[in-house]
Amino acid sequence: MTQIDAYKKIPVSFRKQYDLVIAGGYGWKSQDVIKEAQKKLDHGTISLIRYVDSHDLPALMHQASMYLHTSLDEGFGISPLQAIASNTLVIASNTSCHSEILQNHVIYFEVSNSDDLASKIEEQLENPSIDIKKSISICPKIWLAYYETKA
Secondary structure (H helix, E strand, C coil): CHHHHHHHHCCHHHHHHCCEEEECCCCCCCHHHHHHHCCCCCCCCEEEEECCCCCCHHHHHHHCCEEEECCCCCCCCCHHHHHHHCCCEEEEECCHHHHHHHCCCCEEECCCCHHHHHHHHHHHHHCCCCCHHHHHHHCHHHHHHHHHHHC
């Protein structure tokens, strides 16, 4: 729920411009997230879009203003690499597996700290500081291989 809590903490002006879209299947411990996401907000929208087909994922990632990777149980996942390959800014929790793989190609926030995540989101919406084009160099082969095998 770190993403939802952080979204509620960013200024109303940003919530009026940017929706929080949560994609993926419902899994273990997801009931609290679903309930929280379905609550009405004064400003902004939280959307649950569930599973995204692998053919649609590149377009979704490319259209996103940023990708928030807050998973605690997953460890390293391929989704941050997919976002980077789509030239989408990634903000990830500062777990050891993320820093080992993603290195300095993403912005890190303190794990489970919605205040820190909200601060990082707000900073990037106000003054984007990462040249996303530089980040793509870490994973194009992984990205292409993933989509070639899924096609």
